Amino acid sequence: MPKYEEYERWLGTELDDKDLTGELESIKGKDEEINDRFYRDLAFGTGGLRGVIGAGTNRMNVYTVRKATQGLADYLNAHGKNPSAAIAYDSRIKSDAFAKQAASVLAANGVHAYIYPWLSPTPTLSYAVRYLKCDAGICVTASHNPAKYNGYKVYGSDGCQITLKMADDIQEKINVIDVLNGVKRMDFDEAVSKGLVSYIKDxxxxxxxxxxxKQRIFDEPCEGLKVVYTPLNGTGRVCVTRMLDMIGVKDVTVVPEQEFPDGNFTTCPFPNPEIREALQKGLDLCEKVKPDILIATDPDCDRCGIAVNNGRDFTLMSGNEVGVLLLDFIARSRLKSGSMPESPVAVTTIVSTDMAAPVAENYGIELRRVLTGFKYIGDQIALLEKGGHAERYIFGFEESYGYLSGGYVRDKDAVDASMLICQMAYYYKKQGLTLLDVMDRLYKKYGYFENALM
Known part of the structure; x- marks a missing residue:
C-alpha cells in the first residue's frame, strides 16, 4: 500500500493509543515526515525490532509490537504444542506498555506468557527462558541507544538471540499480518486472571x-574495595548492588542522579558505557569519593564499562582491555586453584582485540573467534553443552563491553561482569596494583595492540 494511503488509513482509524493519533494529526501536509514514518515496515531480524518511538509502520509503537508478537505466536504455534514465552523490559519510554501488549497477544493466541512484574536486566530474560523451559523470550529494550529509541529482542528456547533462519521464518509470518486489524489480543488483566499470563516470581x-x-573466582569477601556504581537510569541497580553485597563489597556509592529508572536519560542522552559523556556524572562523583573503580552498566544491564583510579584522576578502560584483563585473571586464578577444566575454551569475536590470542595460548586455552554479535558466543557455549562439555567454556567477550564467564545464560551479562571486575580489582589491590598497572604488565609481556573503530 502506498505510504500516503497507509498514513490516511492510520489517521482514519480510532487508535487505542491516543498519543499516536495526536502525532498523526500533527504531521498533516508534512510529506517528508509522513514518508519517513510509513515508507516501510520496521525490519525484523536476529536482533528483533529497533526504531524510534512514535506513530507509523516504521516506528516502535503498540501496533508494530503487536504485529511482531502475532508473527512470533504464529511461528511458535506452528512449531509445537502449548508453547510459552518469557518477557522482560527495561526502563525506556513505553517499555512496560510494549511488554504487556506482547503478553496480551501471546495469551490470545494460546501462548503462555511469563512476564517480569518489574523492569529487569536483559540477562535475566535469557535466564528465565531457560529456567522456565520456555520456547521463546522477548526483551523490550533498545540497549544503550538514545531515549527516542526502543526495541524488541527475541530469544530462542536456549536463551540465545534467535538464528537467522528463525528470524526469517518469523518475518514470513509477520509479512501477512495487517498491522491495524490482523492481530489477536485480549485485555492484559483478563489474561492474568485467567492464568494465561503469569508473573515471573522472585x-x-x-x-x-x-x-x-557460582562464577566467582574466590570466596574471600572483597572488603576494603571502594566502588562508585551507575546503572545509567536503567535496570541494573537492584541486581548489581545485590551481587556486590554478596561478594563482600560494602563500600558502594551509587550515582544519585542515575540511580533510579528514567527512560528520558536526562543526565546522559546517549547512555552507552563505552563513551565518556555517559560516565561523566560518575566521574564527577569519583573526584569526591575517590573510589578504586567506577562501574557503569547500560540501561538493559548487559554491557559494563569501567574507569580506574590512577592516583590523580580516573582512566577509562576499553572493552578490549577489560576483556583481556578478565581472560588473564580467570585463567591465572583457575590454574592456581586447580579449577581449570581440561581443554578450556574462550570465545571472542572477529572484531575484538588480537591480544586475546597470545594470552589464551599462554594458558593453554583454545580461543575461538566468531562473527560479530554475542549470540555467536552463545552458540559456541551451546555446541560445547551439546557435546557434553559445557564445563570447557570459561569466558567470552566482545570489544563492545560485553562479557560472560558461564553458561547459565546465553547473552552478555553486566551483573556477572561487575562481580568479576570487582574481584579482579580487589585481588590486585591487595598486591598494591591497579588494573591499569596490570594492563601495562600485560602489554609489556604480550606486546602493544592498536585497536580502532572503522
Whole structure:
C-alpha cells in the first residue's frame, strides 16, 4: 500500500493509543515526515525490532509490537504444542506498555506468557527462558541507544538471540499480518486472571544471582574495595548492588542522579558505557569519593564499562582491555586453584582485540573467534553443552563491553561482569596494583595492540 494511503488509513482509524493519533494529526501536509514514518515496515531480524518511538509502520509503537508478537505466536504455534514465552523490559519510554501488549497477544493466541512484574536486566530474560523451559523470550529494550529509541529482542528456547533462519521464518509470518486489524489480543488483566499470563516470581531472580555467584573466582569477601556504581537510569541497580553485597563489597556509592529508572536519560542522552559523556556524572562523583573503580552498566544491564583510579584522576578502560584483563585473571586464578577444566575454551569475536590470542595460548586455552554479535558466543557455549562439555567454556567477550564467564545464560551479562571486575580489582589491590598497572604488565609481556573503530 502506498505510504500516503497507509498514513490516511492510520489517521482514519480510532487508535487505542491516543498519543499516536495526536502525532498523526500533527504531521498533516508534512510529506517528508509522513514518508519517513510509513515508507516501510520496521525490519525484523536476529536482533528483533529497533526504531524510534512514535506513530507509523516504521516506528516502535503498540501496533508494530503487536504485529511482531502475532508473527512470533504464529511461528511458535506452528512449531509445537502449548508453547510459552518469557518477557522482560527495561526502563525506556513505553517499555512496560510494549511488554504487556506482547503478553496480551501471546495469551490470545494460546501462548503462555511469563512476564517480569518489574523492569529487569536483559540477562535475566535469557535466564528465565531457560529456567522456565520456555520456547521463546522477548526483551523490550533498545540497549544503550538514545531515549527516542526502543526495541524488541527475541530469544530462542536456549536463551540465545534467535538464528537467522528463525528470524526469517518469523518475518514470513509477520509479512501477512495487517498491522491495524490482523492481530489477536485480549485485555492484559483478563489474561492474568485467567492464568494465561503469569508473573515471573522472585525465585527466578534469586536463582539467577546464585548462578552468577557460582562464577566467582574466590570466596574471600572483597572488603576494603571502594566502588562508585551507575546503572545509567536503567535496570541494573537492584541486581548489581545485590551481587556486590554478596561478594563482600560494602563500600558502594551509587550515582544519585542515575540511580533510579528514567527512560528520558536526562543526565546522559546517549547512555552507552563505552563513551565518556555517559560516565561523566560518575566521574564527577569519583573526584569526591575517590573510589578504586567506577562501574557503569547500560540501561538493559548487559554491557559494563569501567574507569580506574590512577592516583590523580580516573582512566577509562576499553572493552578490549577489560576483556583481556578478565581472560588473564580467570585463567591465572583457575590454574592456581586447580579449577581449570581440561581443554578450556574462550570465545571472542572477529572484531575484538588480537591480544586475546597470545594470552589464551599462554594458558593453554583454545580461543575461538566468531562473527560479530554475542549470540555467536552463545552458540559456541551451546555446541560445547551439546557435546557434553559445557564445563570447557570459561569466558567470552566482545570489544563492545560485553562479557560472560558461564553458561547459565546465553547473552552478555553486566551483573556477572561487575562481580568479576570487582574481584579482579580487589585481588590486585591487595598486591598494591591497579588494573591499569596490570594492563601495562600485560602489554609489556604480550606486546602493544592498536585497536580502532572503522
Amino acid at each position: 525465585e527466578v531472580i534469586d536463582s539467577f544471582l546464585n548462578e552468577v555467584m
